[in-house]
Structure formats: C-alpha cells, structure tokens
Amino acid sequence: MGYILIGTFVILLVLGVPIAFVLAISGFAAILYEGYPLVVMSQRFFTGLDSFPFMAIPLFMLAGSIMAKGGVTQRIIDFALSIFGSIRGALSHVVASSGILMGGISGSGVADTAALGSILIPEMKRRNYDPGFSAALVAASGSIGLILPPSIALIIYGVSTQTSIGDLFLAGLIPGIVIGIGFIIYSYFVARKYQYPKEDSFSWKKVWVSLRKTILALLMPVIIIVGIRGGIFTATEGGAIVALYSLFLGVFIYREIKIKDLPKIFYDAAISTAMISTIIGATTLFSWLLSSEQIPQKLTQSLLGVTDNPVLLLLIINVILLLSGLFLDSGPAILLLSPILAPVAASIGVDMVQFGLIMVINLTIGLLTPPVGTAMFVASNISGVPVLKLAKNLLPFWLIMIFVLLIITFVPSVTTFVVK
Amino acid sequence: MKKVTKGILIILYTLSVVLMATMLISVSLQVISRYIFGNPFTWTEELARYSFVWVTFIGMTIGVKKGSHIALDVLQRVLKGRSKFILQLINYGLLILFSIALMISGWHLYELGLRQTSPSLTLPMNLVYSIIPLSGLLMIYFVITELFSKKEQKG
Numbered sequence: 280m281g282y283i284l285i286g287t288f289v290i291l292l293v294l295g296v297p298i299a300f301v302l303a304i305s306g307f308a309a310i311l312y313e314g315y316p317l318v319v320m321s322q323r324f325f326t327g328l329d330s331f332p333f334m335a336i337p338l339f340m341l342a343g344s345i346m347a348k349g350g351v352t353q354r355i356i357d358f359a360l361s362i363f364g365s366i367r368g369a370l371s372h373v374v375a376s377s378g379i380l381m382g383g384i385s386g387s388g389v390a391d392t393a394a395l396g397s398i399l400i401p402e403m404k405r406r407n408y409d410p411g412f413s414a415a416l417v418a419a420s421g422s423i424g425l426i427l428p429p430s431i432a433l434i435i436y437g438v439s440t441q442t443s444i445g446d447l448f449l450a451g452l453i454p455g456i457v458i459g460i461g462f463i464i465y466s467y468f469v470a471r472k473y474q475y476p477k478e479d480s481f482s483w484k485k486v487w488v489s490l491r492k493t494i495l496a497l498l499m500p501v502i503i504i505v506g507i508r509g510g511i512f513t514a515t516e517g518g519a520i521v522a523l524y525s526l527f528l529g530v531f532i533y534r535e536i537k538i539k540d541l542p543k544i545f546y547d548a549a550i551s552t553a554m555i556s557t558i559i560g561a562t563t564l565f566s567w568l569l570s571s572e573q574i575p576q577k578l579t580q581s582l583l584g585v586t587d588n589p590v591l592l593l594l595i596i597n598v599i600l601l602l603s604g605l606f607l608d609s610g611p612a613i614l615l616l617s618p619i620l621a622p623v624a625a626s627i628g629v630d631m632v633q634f635g636l637i638m639v640i641n642l643t644i645g646l647l648t649p650p651v652g653t654a655m656f657v658a659s660n661i662s663g664v665p666v667l668k669l670a671k672n673l674l675p676f677w678l679i680m681i682f683v684l685l686i687i688t689f690v691p692s693v694t695t696f697v698v699k
Numbered sequence: 700m701k702k703v704t705k706g707i708l709i710i711l712y713t714l715s716v717v718l719m720a721t722m723l724i725s726v727s728l729q730v731i732s733r734y735i736f737g738n739p740f741t742w743t744e745e746l747a748r749y750s751f752v753w754v755t756f757i758g759m760t761i762g763v764k765k766g767s768h769i770a771l772d773v774l775q776r777v778l779k780g781r782s783k784f785i786l787q788l789i790n791y792g793l794l795i796l797f798s799i800a801l802m803i804s805g806w807h808l809y810e811l812g813l814r815q816t817s818p819s820l821t822l823p824m825n826l827v828y829s830i831i832p833l834s835g836l837l838m839i840y841f842v843i844t845e846l847f848s849k850k851e852q853k854g
Contacts, residue, residue, distance in 0.1 A: 294786065295771060295773070303797055303800075307796075321804040322804075338726065519730065545720060606771060
C-alpha cells in the first residue's frame with residue numbers, strides 16, 4: 280500500500296493537482312487498494328479538523344484580515360519610515376522592519392508579502408530601486424511572518440507534535456527579528472553601492488507622532504505572548520481576543536473599517552483558512568494511512584541507521600527539510616515530516632521547541648524558492664519581475680536565513696531558554 | 700445555469716461569514732465566561748469546532764470554483780496548446796473523482812451520524828456531517844459548469 284500511496288502522491292503532485300486533493304486522492308487510492316470502508320476517508324478528514332487547538336488558525340487569520348483592512352499596514356510603514364527615513368536606502372529598511380512588525384501581528388508570511396508589496400513595491404519603483412532587488416526584499420521580509428508569533432506554521436507544528444504553542448511563539452521571536460536585521464544590514468550595503476536615496480530627515484518628534492498612531496497595533500504581539508505564556512488564555516482563545524481587539528482598533532480607533540465591510544473581511548478570512556485547513560484534513564487521512572503501515576517509523580529507523588553522529592544527522596534533517604520546502608507548502612510539510620523527523624531529533628537530544636524553529640525556518644526558505652515558493656510568486660505578480668530573475672535576487676536572502684538556521688540548529692540555548 | 704451558480708455562491712458566502720462570526724463569538728464567550736462568570740460555558744468549544752469544520756468544507760468548495768487551491772503548477776506553465784488542454788482535462792477529471800469519492804464517503808458518515816448526537820450541544824451528528832457529502836456534490840457541479848463554460852469559450 281505504501282507504494283500506491285506515495286506513487287499516486289508524486290504523480291498527482293507533478294500533474295498540478297492542488298496539494299489538498301493530491302493527498303486526498305492518494306488516500307482514496309490506498310483505501311480502495313486495501314479494501315478499507317470508504318467512510319474512513321471523510322471520517323479521518325473530519326477528525327483532523329475537529330480540533331480546538333487548530334482553531335487558532337482561523338482566528339489568527341481573521342485578526343490578520345481585519346488588520347490588513349484596518350489601516351495597520353500603512354501605520355506600520357509610516358512608523359518604520361520615521362525611524363529609517365534618514366538612512367541611505369531608507370525604503371528598503373522600511374520594507375524589512377515593517378516585515379518584522381507585521382509578522383508580529385499576522386500569522387501568514389504570504390499575506391504579509393502581499394500587504395507590504397502592494398504598497399512598497401510601487402513606491403520603490405518610483406524611487407528607482409532595482410525591481411529585482413525590491414521584489415526579493417519584499418518577499419523575504421514578508422516571509423518572516425511565518426517565523427514570528429503568531430505563526431500558522433508554528434501552530435500546526437505545536438498541535439502535531441504536542442509542543443507548547445506559547446513556548447514556540449516566544450522562541451520564534453529572536454530568530455525572526457535577527458533574520459529581519461540581517462536583511463536591513465544587507466540592504467544597507469546594496470543601498471550604498473547603488474546610491475539609493477534617503478527619504479526624510481530624522482526627528483524624535485516624527486518618531487513619537489507615528490509611534491502614537493501605531494502603538495495599539497504593536498501591542499498585539501505582547502498581548503498574544505503574555506496571554507498565552509502566562510496561562511491567561513490558550514492559543515486559540517488568544518486568536519479570538521486578538522481578532523476582537525483588532526476589530527475594535529479598526530472600527531473605533533482607526534475608523535478605517537465600516538460595519539458593512541465586515542462580511543467581506545470575514546469571508547476572506549474563511550477562504551484563506553479553508554485553503555490551509557483542507558490540507559490539514561487531507562493530510563490527516565494521508566498520514567493515518569502511512570502510519571497504519573508503520574511507514575514513518577520505518578523511515579525514522581532508516582534515518583537513524585545512516586549515522587549516529589548528531590552533527591551529521593542534524594545536517595541531514597536540514598537538507599531533507601530544505602528539499603521538501605522546495606515542493607511542499609509549510610502546512611503539509613510539517614504534518615507529513617514531523618512524525619518522521621521529530622523522533623530522530625529527539626533521539627539526539629534536540630528539544631522539540633528548537634526543532635520546531637528548525638523546521639519552520641527551513642520551510643520559510645521554501646516560500647522563497649522555485650518551483651512553489653508562494654511568497655516569491657506573490658512578489659513576482661505584484662512587481663512584474665519574472666520568477667527566475669527574482670530567484671537570483673533572493674540568493675543573498677537565502678544565505679542570511681541559512682546562516683541563522685545553522686545557529687538555531689547548533690546553538691540550542693538560543694531557542695530552548697523559553698522552555699520552563 | 701448562471702443564476703443557479705450565483706445563487707449557490709451567495710448562500711456559501713453568507714454561510715462562511717456567519718460561521719466565522721460564530722467561531723469568533725463562541726471562543727470569545729468561552730474566555731469571558733471563564734473570567735467573569737467563574738464557570739465556563741461547555742457548549743462554546745463544540746460549536747466553534749463544528750463551525751471550523753463547516754468553514755473548511757465550504758471554503759474548499761468555493762476554492763474549487765475560484766481556483767484558489769495551492770498547487771505545484773510547473774507543468775501547467777510549461778505546456779502549451781493541445782497538451783496543456785489535455786492536462787487541464789485530466790485535472791478536472793481527478794477533481795470530479797475526488798468529489799464523487801467525498802460525496803459517497805460523506806454519505807456513509809452521514810448515515811452513521813443518524814444514530815449519534817454531539818456530547819454537549821446534543822446536536823444530531825448527521826446534521827454536522829451533512830456538509831461533507833453536500834460539498835462533494837457542489838464541487839461536482841462547479842467542475843462541470845466550469846468545463847461547459849470553457850467549451851463555450853472555445854466554440
């Protein structure tokens with residue numbers, strides 16, 4: 280059955296069938312082959328979704344959707360501009376720093392890329408930045424949202440490996456910010472080389488004025504982390520609270536959302552949720568069939584049989600994750616690979632929080648690589664820069680992320696300090 | 700045909716908005732009831748979970764209509780002309796296959812649900828499960844109408 284399952288999976292994936300249906304149809308084929316009752320298919324699908332922790336996904340999606348319409352993106356950009364305006368290549372630093380701040384509010388790296396790109400790519404074009412560089416920077420900076428709390432990828436990982444989502448969120452903070460700072464430093468060198476413009480003189484007054492307009496939105500990540508870690512609410516409840524809070528900000532404080540806009544906002548969040556949760560349901564079916572044949576366990580064993588050198592094993596794990604990220608989106612990759620790789624990591628003493636970050640950073644790089652880098656495609660669509668040219672411009676950003684990834688991999692204390 | 704499709708989409712749109720709002724309200728109530736009333740409501744979690752399941756199946760169906768599901772579309776972009784058309788046909792065929800399987804499988808689950816009620820809301824489980832065969836049916840409808848509109852454009 281293993282061959283049917285994996286064979287169908289590969290063929291359908293290559294044919295371009297949506298990944299959710301690739302998983303479901305392969306599962307269907309395996310069910311027919313084994314003669315299992317067909318009801319198993321919808322039963323597994325249902326069980327996978329019937330989970331309270333996973334509901335953090337729709338609620339954080341909703342919060343992100345409300346924020347995007349509520350004028351928060353523009354306020355964050357203004358705030359970043361007040362800080363970096365006087366530095367050479369100001370707009371590029373605005374992109375990277377807004378990426379960090381937006382990442383702390385929304386759970387999806389792709390949504391952040393779209394939000395940042397639609398405002399900043401035209402702006403950078405107007406100021407004669409190289410289009411390839413601008414698009415690459417936007418894609419990379421938006422993607423950090425997948426590492427920073429509240430991250431959909433970390434939620435999926437937390438649920439599927441039963442690791443504390445609060446711990447994961449806190450641990451994601453430092454790598455996310457460090458990667459963003461890496462982007463700022465790189466952009467500074469690019470800006471000096473090409474003499475990119477400054478925008479505005481620096482004044483504390485401007486920083487203060489724009490900070491006052493943004494501060495309520497910037498409080499969001501603090502509410503999330505303090506609330507979840509402090510045991511005040513669960514991650515899912517945190518999602519609801521943050522969604523209510525952003526609704527309050529958007530409607531009453533920033534006054535950019537009218538009551539009649541709400542249905543569309545809720546609808547958008549429902550659709551983006553379903554694109555992820557359909558995959559979760561289908562993967563639940565697929566992995567149930569895989570584990571009924573003990574396939575993940577066998578793969579774990581054979582990986583452990585390759586070598587018992589922990590450094591080598593960690594490198595192998597990273598390579599496997601990086602390669603899977605080329606073809607799979609973060610959700611299915613986490614759900615399919617964590618049952619195989621997490622036991623390997625655990626056997627060499629890697630903490631599950633640390634491993635979660637290793638996984639998610641690898642898959643974030645996958646957002647920026649052909650052939651399925653979703654963030655890359657979004658940036659390419661907005662900017663009109665062809666994907667291959669964009670990929671070339673992304674190379675330095677990959678290197679920065681890989682550098683941070685290696686630190687996370689080999690210096691456990693960077694992430695494990697959060698574990699109580 | 701167009702009117703029917705539009706009608707279905709409006710119903711699905713409305714349902715997904717209502718269900719998202721239900722999720723938001725019931726999870727919020729759960730926190731509020733715990734801190735303000737001291738004893739949390741028990742039905743909120745269940746209601747939210749089933750809304751999530753429904754949003755997923757409804758959104759999956761709309762996603763098929765709008766072509767918004769994530770796919771590895773390298774082959775689609777490389778091929779041209781006739782071979783691209785055949786590839787699209789194969790993909791539509793596979794989607795219909797999936798939808799039929801989901802519909803039948805979901806129907807079996809619906810039948811199992813006739814004898815069950817949910818633990819806290821005591822909802823009949825067949826009602827909860829009913830969205831599964833229904834979304835299978837709607838996806839078949841969407842794929843077939845899509846095929847016809849493609850054919851019309853060609854002819």
